[in-house]
Amino acid sequence: MYFWTCFSFVVNFREAPDIVTRNRKVWGYRNEHSLGALEKLNEPANYLRFYLPQILPARIKKFLYLDVDTIIAGDLRRIFLSFANKYSLSAGLQSVQTCTLGKQILFGDSRLQSIDLKASDPCISSVLLINRELWSKENRTERIEYWLDSNAKKKLWHLGSFPPLIIEFANQFEPMNNLVADNKGYRVANHLADLTATESIIVHPVKSLSFLPLRRVWLQATISLAHDLPMLPHFLSHYLDAGILPHNFLMILHLAERNDTLFYKVSALLRSKGIIYIKKWIGQYSSKEMNERRQTLRKKAEVSSDDWVVHADSDMLHQFPAKIASFLDQMRRMGYDAVYGYYQDRVTADGTLQNISNHEKIEQQFPLVCHISTQVVQLNRYNSSLNIPMKLLAYRGYLQENQGGGRVRNEKEACIFPTLLRTDHYKWVWPLVAKMELRKVVERDLPFGYQATNVLSHLNSNKGRINVSDPRLNCRKYDSDSEIPASAWPINQCKKYEKIDIDMSNLGK
Numbered sequence: 001m002y003f004w005t006c007f008s009f010v011v012n013f014r015e016a017p018d019i020v021t022r023n024r025k026v027w028g029y030r031n032e033h034s035l036g037a038l039e040k041l042n043e044p045a046n047y048l049r050f051y052l053p054q055i056l057p058a059r060i061k062k063f064l065y066l067d068v069d070t071i072i073a074g075d076l077r078r079i080f081l082s083f084a085n086k087y088s089l090s091a092g093l094q095s096v097q098t099c100t101l102g103k104q105i106l107f108g109d110s111r112l113q114s115i116d117l118k119a120s121d122p123c124i125s126s127v128l129l130i131n132r133e134l135w136s137k138e139n140r141t142e143r144i145e146y147w148l149d150s151n152a153k154k155k156l157w158h159l160g161s162f163p164p165l166i167i168e169f170a171n172q173f174e175p176m177n178n179l180v181a182d183n184k185g186y187r188v189a190n191h192l193a194d195l196t197a198t199e200s201i202i203v204h205p206v207k208s209l210s211f212l213p214l215r216r217v218w219l220q221a222t223i224s225l226a227h228d229l230p231m232l233p234h235f236l237s238h239y240l241d242a243g244i245l246p247h248n249f250l251m252i253l254h255l256a257e258r259n260d261t262l263f264y265k266v267s268a269l270l271r272s273k274g275i276i277y278i279k280k281w282i283g284q285y286s287s288k289e290m291n292e293r294r295q296t297l298r299k300k301a302e303v304s305s306d307d308w309v310v311h312a313d314s315d316m317l318h319q320f321p322a323k324i325a326s327f328l329d330q331m332r333r334m335g336y337d338a339v340y341g342y343y344q345d346r347v348t349a350d351g352t353l354q355n356i357s358n359h360e361k362i363e364q365q366f367p368l369v370c371h372i373s374t375q376v377v378q379l380n381r382y383n384s385s386l387n388i389p390m391k392l393l394a395y396r397g398y399l400q401e402n403q404g405g406g407r408v409r410n411e412k413e414a415c416i417f418p419t420l421l422r423t424d425h426y427k428w429v430w431p432l433v434a435k436m437e438l439r440k441v442v443e444r445d446l447p448f449g450y451q452a453t454n455v456l457s458h459l460n461s462n463k464g465r466i467n468v469s470d471p472r473l474n475c476r477k478y479d480s481d482s483e484i485p486a487s488a489w490p491i492n493q494c495k496k497y498e499k500i501d502i503d504m505s506n507l508g509k
Contacts, residue, residue, distance in 0.1 A: 016044035019051050023149040029158050046161040049128065050144050053135040065128040069205040075240045077273070079129060079179060079201060088134035089165075089173040092125035092180025092202065099123035101166065105157045111150060117170045124166050124173075125182035127202050143168050180204070217243075217325050218303055219310045220250040222281075222290050225262050227431035228314040230356035232266070234426075235314060236273060243323040244310065246274030250297045252290070254281045277301050285438065291403050298397075305398035308332075311391075311405055315429075316343075317362075318393050319422045328394060331417060335494030337396035338414045340407075341421040343389035345372040347428050347475065351466035353459075355430045363478065366426060368468060370475040373425065376458045376466075377451045391423055415494040428466055433459065 026042040049065050056063060062084055064076070083090035102119030105112070135141070147164035150156060157163035181200040219239050223232060240246060251270055253263060267278050279297050283289070303309060308328045312318060318341060320327045331339060346366035348354055357365060373389040392401055395408050402409045408416075436452040459465070468475040 016048045019055070020044040020047045021145045021148055023145070023152050025152040026160075027151070027155045027158055041159060041161070047148075049126075050141055050165065053130060053132045054141055056132060058132075060132055062129060062131050065126070065130065066202070067126045067204060070127070071203045073201060073203055073245070075246060075273070076201065077240075079176065083174050083176060084129045084131040084134075087172060087174050088131045088138055088140060089169050090129040090176055091169075091173055092127035092176045092182045092204070093122040094125050094182045096120070096122045098182075103158075104160060104163050105167070106155065109156055111156060112167070115167055115170045117167070124162055124169075125180060125204060126162070127176070127180045127182065127204055129176070140168060176202075216248055216304075216307045217245075217310060217328060218248045218250055218298070218301065218307060219244045219312060220252075220294055220298065221312050221314055222252040222254055222294070223266070223314050224285075224435070225253055225255050225259070225266060227435050229266070230358070230429070230431075231315060231362075231426060232269075233358050234356065234362045235312075235317070236270075238317045239310070239312070239324075240273070242318075242320060243325050247276050249275040250277045250279075250294070250301055250303075251275060252279045252281050252293055252297060254285060254290075256282075256284060258282050287403050287405075291401070291405070295400070303397050305396065307397040308394055309397060310394045311401055312393075312423075313391075313405070315426045316391065317424045317426070319424065321421070324394075331394075332396075336415050336417045338392065338399060338408050338411075339394045339417045339421060341391050341393045341423040343373045343391060343425040344422055344478075345370045345389075345425045345428060346478070347372070347466050347468060349468075351462070351468040353428060353430045353432055353464065353466070356426070362426060363424070366428070367478055368475045369478045370466065370468060370473040372428065372466060372473060375470075375472045375474075377454055390420065393421055393423060417494075433464075 024042065024047065026038045028038055052063065052065065062080060064079070066072075079090075099122065100119065101107075101117055101121045101123060104123070105117070105119075107117070107119050144164045147156070147167050151164065156167075179201045181203045182205075221235070223229075223235075228235075239249075249270070253266060255263065263280055270278055277297060277300070279293065279300075281289075281293055298309070310318065310324060322330075328339070331337075346363070347368040347370045348365065349367055351368075354365070356362060371389070390406065392405060392407050395401065395414070399414055400409045401407070408414045433456070436455050458467070461467075467473065
């Protein structure tokens with residue numbers, strides 16, 4: 001498990017003239033540029049980025065430099081973990097249709113004879129991940145000043161402040177390849193949903209507000225700090241990797257009794273991943289109270305009617321056929337505003353209720369798929385949606401989930417995607433017993449209390465295990481090659497208010 005610490009450090013640009021070398025000059029293409037444009041490009045602030053490794057506190061090991069016209073469209077952990085380890089610089093590359101080095105640098109100059117660059121190479125973008133310690137050890141700022149001074153004495157490049165960086169780091173940096181989309185933002189993608197279907201995490205430059213998403217995808221979840229912490233790293237990684245932006249996570253942290261130390265520790269972990277909407281809930285658990293708190297947090301985050309809300313219990317990993325934003329945008333275009341899925345109860349090989357490990361993929365720890373939700377949990381006392389292994393996965397912002405979160409509250413007003421997706425259900429773990437004992441008492445008069453009684457009865461009858469040899473449970477080994485998120489796609493657009501029969505015939509096959 002990784003813990004990240006974010007620092008806020010203010011650099012006063014008014015001090016730039018006292019920091020940046022005065023031995024610099026901006027040359028135009030013959031007489032094509034006005035004096036005002038050249039003076040603007042020569043401003044000290046344009047070169048301040050090369051001095052940040054010297055200015056920033058020593059406790060900062062790596063930092064990411066971005067221009068203000070940049071969008072972060074994914075989880076930055078991948079960039080921070082994978083780059084600027086061997087080299088002191090990692091950078092995005094511009095499209096060769098936009099910029100090649102031959103357009104800026106004078107390759108016929110003898111000062112570049114020993115520099116391993118080609119005129120057809122792409123330009124470096126203004127997305128820079130810098131290893132501050134290595135940069136300082138290699139005296140990179142002093143070396144860049146050398147090239148600035150050389151260009152001031154005799155022209156070596158046209159325009160810009162990046163050529164000295166490019167020359168200094170010729171083949172000595174790690175390109176971020178497809179993780180950075182550097183071109184005109186409106187050429188890279190028409191909508192952020194399209195972008196999240198690709199590898200790109202950072203987009204630059206974005207000059208038009210029309211690029212910004214009008215519809216957001218949120219994830220709402222309630223985490224029990226008493227029972228769910230072993231599952232939490234897998235939960236976060238799954239939905240971050242699926243393309244939900246960290247600042248769109250709506251996280252409720254539940255504790256029966258006050259424990260500030262634990263709450264702040266988990267909150268720090270969430271914040272380190274960029275999650276900002278975190279709500280503390282102290283008190284006795286009930287599904288009614290949880291539902292009300294979800295609504296309150298959605299209002300605080302200003303979830304709009306055009307947005308999508310991914311609804312996930314802390315033990316459920318929804319499986320979508322594509323990046324979530326792209327899939328849900330396709331649902332919107334087809335007229336659907338709610339998506340359901342069916343449970344796949346994931347169980348250990350021998351049915352033991354074990355703790356979840358962070359050192360092994362969770363699907364490997366629970367290799368079996370069983371029908372526990374239908375055969376053990378819900379035994380037909382209640383004629384309701386609880387009697388089928390179905391779960392609401394996502395819905396538009398103008399809808400709401402019912403109290404238990406199994407369906408949208410106002411189904412007659414919804415248009416439900418007629419194919420059930422899949423959600424892997426990691427409920428059958430060691431903390432389950434304490435959780436069920438509590439729910440049996442707190443919600444004894446509700447279907448949830450009856451479910452808890454059934455689960456405890458099954459465990460007591462099988463020495464604390466799930467009886468994976470019981471033919472009613474139909475346990476089988478999970479096969480990733482044959483399992484797909486959805487078995488079919490609708491051909492037609494949704495017809496609003498038309499009754500939709502959900503096909504359950506493929507379950508268990």
